[in-house]
């Protein structure tokens with residue numbers, strides 16, 4: 826994934842389940858006045874059912890979902906309608922599928938300690954069982970280049986820094 830392009834036309838907020846992608850992505854989109862899309866909302870029913878059975882998704886499970894997300898991202902970029910996409914995007918190859926040959930897609934990595942994330946997952950009502958968190962960390966390939974967001978900090982503090990990083994030096 827290249828360094829943040831100038832100007833960014835889309836942002837992917839990535840991280841394991843419960844890392845705060847949705848919360849941070851929504852707040853960032855509101856701050857920027859951009860559209861927001863939660864990749865969770867596009868999981869096919871069989872993927873949601875699988876996770877609810879406490880079975881991690883495989884590469885094959887995720888591939889069609891990632892292709893659908895790429896098409897949505899491409900439509901926004903090509904229409905000049907910038908988008909914040911919250912998506913786990915755990916592996917480098919998933920991020921390559923999401924971005925494809927699109928220019929101007931920046932990456933934000935929502936990262937934090939496992940215990941903080943586990944506690945937050947226990948406190949919400951969601952189809953994703955907290956017991957899948959270890960499989961999420963096992964699949965995670967942290968990005969070499971991204972805007973790093975430490976999710977121990979409040980979202981309201983994180984958003985202006987991310988927006989500034991998107992604008993570039």
Ligand SMILES: Nc1ncnc2c1ncn2[C@@H]1O[C@H](COP(=O)(O)OP(=O)(O)O)[C@@H](O)[C@H]1O
Nearest residue numbers: 842843844845846847848945949976978979980
């Ligand atoms: N920076 C933060 N500080 C405190 N709580 C947070 C923060 N980010 C997210 N949360 C809370 O953590 C939980 C998981 O966040 P969520 O956005 O649903 O994560 P994800 O989309 O990555 O699964 C939610 O209950 C949310 O309110």
Ligand SMILES: O=C(O)[C@H](O)[C@@H](O)[C@H](O)[C@H](O)COP(=O)(O)O
Nearest residue numbers: 841842843847865882887913953
């Ligand atoms: O690739 C995956 O394994 C899933 O996308 C997973 O990472 C995602 O986290 C779930 O869809 C639960 O949704 P939340 O991210 O909102 O917990």
